[in-house]
Amino acid sequence: MTSSDRTIVVTGGTSGLGYECAKNLALDPRNTVVITGRDATRTQNLAAEIGAHGMALDLSSRPSVGAFVDELVAADLPPLFGLVCNAGVQFTRRTRTVDGLEATFATNHLGHLGLILDLLDHFTAPARVVMVSSGTHDPDQFTGMPHPLHATARELAYPPPTESAQRDARRRYTTSKLANLQTAYHLARELAPRDIMVNAFDPGLMPGTGLARDASSFQQLAWKTIARALVVLPGVRTPRGSGADLAWLVATPEREGITGQYLVRRTPVRSSVASYDEPAQQALYRDSVELLAELDARASR
Numbered sequence: 623m624t625s626s627d628r629t630i631v632v633t634g635g636t637s638g639l640g641y642e643c644a645k646n647l648a649l650d651p652r653n654t655v656v657i658t659g660r661d662a663t664r665t666q667n668l669a670a671e672i673g674a675h676g677m678a679l680d681l682s683s684r685p686s687v688g689a690f691v692d693e694l695v696a697a698d699l700p701p702l703f704g705l706v707c708n709a710g711v712q713f714t715r716r717t718r719t720v721d722g723l724e725a726t727f728a729t730n731h732l733g734h735l736g737l738i739l740d741l742l743d744h745f746t747a748p749a750r751v752v753m754v755s756s757g758t759h760d761p762d763q764f765t766g767m768p769h770p771l772h773a774t775a776r777e778l779a780y781p782p783p784t785e786s787a788q789r790d791a792r793r794r795y796t797t798s799k800l801a802n803l804q805t806a807y808h809l810a811r812e813l814a815p816r817d818i819m820v821n822a823f824d825p826g827l828m829p830g831t832g833l834a835r836d837a838s839s840f841q842q843l844a845w846k847t848i849a850r851a852l853v854v855l856p857g858v859r860t861p862r863g864s865g866a867d868l869a870w871l872v873a874t875p876e877r878e879g880i881t882g883q884y885l886v887r888r889t890p891v892r893s894s895v896a897s898y899d900e901p902a903q904q905a906l907y908r909d910s911v912e913l914l915a916e917l918d919a920r921a922s923r
């Protein structure tokens with residue numbers, strides 16, 4: 623890794639899409655790759671297998687995000703060029719973080735937004751951020767998932783118990799993936815003057831990854847076996863195939879200076895109608911920043 627001239631961080635690089643993306647990036651000697659996972663030792667061991675660095679990061683915890691940023695900066699790696707916001711969770715029942723926030727929104731959206739903002743002054747421009755979203759954010763795509771909720775960030779962070787627990791949990795996932803897109807489009811505009819490009823990616827349905835870890839044993843078996851046979855269908859991908867596309871998106875010189883796009887494979891596509899609503903993007907961003915400040919204030923007490 624001595625000849626490398628830039629660092630690329632992949633959140634959730636211990637499994638599925640993130641692991642395949644990091645493995646692909648680490649093949650290029652120009653890249654120093656950092657993968658993150660919640661367990662430091664496990665993450666370091668997995669990183670060593672692919673020639674990357676491994677660091678602990680729990681996106682559902684603001685102190686953990688702060689500790690990760692401190693560790694990354696102290697590691698004195700080559701200039702920070704890329705951040706792949708890939709880590710993601712999907713629950714089958716209502717789940718809260720230690721701070722009492724709805725865990726899907728807190729991890730997939732708030733955790734990544736806080737991480738980006740904490741890293742802003744550490745990027746060396748030109749730099750890139752990629753948000754991993756999902757086609758399930760789009761009600762017009764008939765993915766079988768519940769449509770995203772449209773509510774304020776505060777309502778999403780602290781939801782009332784109004785729906786059936788299971789449907790609610792899956793809806794929280796599609797809502798968080800819409801939030802990833804709204805954040806990508808908002809930050810693309812905000813960060814363009816700093817030469818930080820922000821794009822979003824849909825990896826397609828990738829049966830067999832760890833995303834179903836919270837499901838019943840029967841559902842997990844189906845996800846790992848029957849569902850894998852579906853890879854012949856359009857829109858169904860392998861983590862390896864989508865990982866290569868994601869690595870390309872964050873690293874290729876072909877994407878220099880391009881921001882604010884949503885890609886499937888290597889092709890820009892339209893996302894849902896709702897994702898382009900600029901006032902909604904701005905409101906989500908403003909309220910999320912406020913929530914992050916509250917969490918930081920609580921942690922420092």
Ligand SMILES: NC(=O)c1ccc[n+]([C@@H]2O[C@H](COP(=O)([O-])OP(=O)(O)OC[C@H]3O[C@@H](n4cnc5c(N)ncnc54)[C@H](OP(=O)(O)O)[C@@H]3O)[C@@H](O)[C@H]2O)c1
Nearest residue numbers: 634636637638639659660680681709710756828831832833
């Ligand atoms: N699988 C699909 O069909 C599919 C479809 C569309 C989009 N996606 C998106 O693709 C991304 C990757 O999903 P995947 O299918 O590869 O899932 P996965 O195999 O479960 O990988 C998820 C990664 O996130 C990390 N993670 C989980 N909770 C975390 C937390 N609280 N803080 C920090 N990291 C955490 C996990 O690491 P540790 O457990 O080591 O912490 C793991 O490395 C997600 O954003 C997902 O929404 C997946």
